Amino acid sequence: MISIVIPVLNEGATIRQVIKTIKKTSRPIEIIVVDDNSTDNTVDEALKERVRVITSSQRGKGISMREGMMAAKHDIIMYVDGDILTYPDALVELLTDAIVSGEADFTKSYFERQAGRVTQLVAKPLLSILFPELAHFNQPLSGMIAARRHMLQQVHFENDYGVDIGLLIDMHLMGAKIREVNIGRLENAMQTWEQLSKMSREVSRTILKKAESIPQQNLETLGNINIIREQMEYSILESIDKLQKMVIFNLDETIFRENYLYTAAVAFGQEEALVQILQHYSDPLSVLTRSAALFQGRNLAELLEVADGIPVTPDIRHVIRELKRRGYICGLITDGFECVANHMKNKLGADFAFANRMHLVHSVATGEITVPDYFLTGKNGNAQYCKSNILRYISEKYHIQSQNIIYVGNGETDAELLQDAGIGVAYHPQYVEAATVSDKVIEDNCMAPLLDIAQASPEKVRKRWPTKSQAVNIGLGGLAAIATAGLVYLAARQVSKAFRSSDDCDKKSLKPA
Structure with a gap:
């Protein structure tokens, strides 16, 4: 069986459709929605689909991914984003077939999309210098992945935009068999320049950290997480x-x-x-x-x-x-x-x-x-x-x-x-x-x-x-x-x-x- 983990934050408008698409698979699955302390109706919408919902202990996608892994019951774990409405019906098969057959330990998706500026301007240039073996990946920042549970238990989940590239590098350093799979064309919301600037900093920091064996704990990263959380709580307070x-x-x-x-x-x-x-x-x-x-x-x-x-x-x-x-x-x-x-x-x-x-x-x-x-x-x-x-x-x-x-x-x-x-x-x-x-x-x-x-x-x-x-x-x-x-x-x-x-x-x- 396959455990499918969906980290979410304020995705009430899309989460049910994502879950319905995942359920179209013929494989036996469990679905775990990890809520990152949403302030909208995300939890209510997810529960309508009768899936398990847990609440992450701290804001950040990486922590949600790790805690979803802890809650998962099965050997193969697949992650998907909760804000994309154009997933193919065969998404589960596309991401997990190579693992089920033993051809891969870790699969990473690539897809057609409208833009990928941080990938082209930051991730790929740094990978080509520091990890040339990974430079051929079309979309190293893709968050739609699958892996064997025992390998995920050995990697470090960054808690910012660097989490996806960090997992790819860690799997590579562990010697995992990695396969990149095409999942078609996806459409999601364009990021603002402010978000892109933050993403570029965090992605580059993760790549450099992995390359130079810098200790995994990073005070700057933790500080940024706390600031973000405080700002979110302040906005909640303002709204009510x-x-x-x-x-x-x-x-x-x-x-x-x-x-x-x-x-x-x-x-x-x-x-x-x-x-x-x-x-x-x-x-x-x-x-x-x-x-x-x-x-x-x-x-x-x-x-x-x-x-x-x-x-x-x-x-x-x-x-x-x-x-x-x-x-x-x-x-x-x-x-x-x-x-x-x-x-x-x-x-x-x-x-x-x-x-x-x-x-x-x-x-x-x-x-x-x-x-x-x-x-x-x-x-x-x-x-x-x-x-x-x-x-x-x-x-x-x-x-x-x-x-x-x-x-x-x-x-x-x-x-x-x-x-x-x-x-x-x-x-x-x-x-x-x-x-x-x-x-x-x-x-x-x-x-x-x-x-x-x-x-x-x-x-x-x-x-x-x-x-x-x-x-x-x-x-x-x-x-x-x-x-x-x-x-x-x-x-x-x-x-x-x-x-x-x-x-x-x-x-x-x-x-x-």
């Missing part, structure tokens, strides 16, 4: 800045029906170690740092596979879609890991996710974690974990007043958030306090009642519970208990199966606004 209302979901308490940390520990044979951590440590920071160490050596594909296996509130995607149609920003927060939160954000169609940052090197967990400032109170050695700080941070970041924010949670650590939000919604509350300080309670197994709540203003929705000044009178000791017990509760309460049934949601349909 005019919206005036928001819904925040606690991923652990209202969407996942099993606790991720515990489920992952079981999946990786670390259940006993996690239980010992929970028994010996009570403060969330200690639990977090020691729990993260249990996942050292696990790659991103494995971490996300656990998340994909956890049932979610059945109608949550529909509810989020409808809330966004009504003009709400929708986001997730979690005590868990950022890579998992971003993956679920994209799967569910949410706008943002805030979580703790698991350290990944080459997409493999180091066992270390960084807790962002928005989850901390105090400074330096006196810092303490306090999830309730996130509401103020989000309110300031998105320029939305807290009274225009709906927070949906259900656990002990949600009490302050339920109380401080404009509308606090307790979904199957697990503690009496969470129910009493909230403004609304959802007892249904599905999330559809939230749509009725979201139609009303906070003033109309608010119940006659004690005032916030009265409700907050739980004292510092109570707050400390909330902070220290939070993560222990999150994992321990999920030892058994999920406590809710999804049947009720299947029987209910969402009511239009």
Whole structure:
């Protein structure tokens, strides 16, 4: 069988057609779409074709390609771009026949196209001098390739425009049998001069680096990636800045029906170690740092596979879609890991996710974690974990007043958030306090009642519970208990199966606004 990996970034307009073309093959295949944190409807469109979608841990095509390889199940892996509508129906056969027959270990496509300035002016001249054996390739920068999995595991994926030429050179240096195949005429969008300038720099840097055995880690490259990511996040913020209302979901308490940390520990044979951590440590920071160490050596594909296996509130995607149609920003927060939160954000169609940052090197967990400032109170050695700080941070970041924010949670650590939000919604509350300080309670197994709540203003929705000044009178000791017990509760309460049934949601349909 063949694994076909499609790295995508904001390709909602084309991804379904690309997938449909690939499915025309007679070969048994699996299709994996690796989303590079798109801001459009790419994920929704890909899921309509019933393919596997994973979220890359960091922006950049090279990382998406490598993490797609990690998720792939088969020996032959094929990569295609997600923005080309003119692929031939026999694309899979054209790229993989030579590998299946044993005539090649690596195939690279060439095709007729409208232009190729960086190829002609940069790549080919440098190859002719430094790697003359590769100078005959028509399109060394082509991204439509296929290779044997065990060989891809040995190469380095550059994380910029140099990734495709880098793979070709690495395969050559490994002694792979390389075949160039013609896949016809393709049409794609012309690059701007700014993009071409950036491409030429990165392609030339990759070729020179491979030729001179320069260490693979390149601070300039990593710096450029971070700048690009920050600029993209800023543009996302600008695009939603005019919206005036928001819904925040606690991923652990209202969407996942099993606790991720515990489920992952079981999946990786670390259940006993996690239980010992929970028994010996009570403060969330200690639990977090020691729990993260249990996942050292696990790659991103494995971490996300656990998340994909956890049932979610059945109608949550529909509810989020409808809330966004009504003009709400929708986001997730979690005590868990950022890579998992971003993956679920994209799967569910949410706008943002805030979580703790698991350290990944080459997409493999180091066992270390960084807790962002928005989850901390105090400074330096006196810092303490306090999830309730996130509401103020989000309110300031998105320029939305807290009274225009709906927070949906259900656990002990949600009490302050339920109380401080404009509308606090307790979904199957697990503690009496969470129910009493909230403004609304959802007892249904599905999330559809939230749509009725979201139609009303906070003033109309608010119940006659004690005032916030009265409700907050739980004292510092109570707050400390909330902070220290939070993560222990999150994992321990999920030892058994999920406590809710999804049947009720299947029987209910969402009511239009």
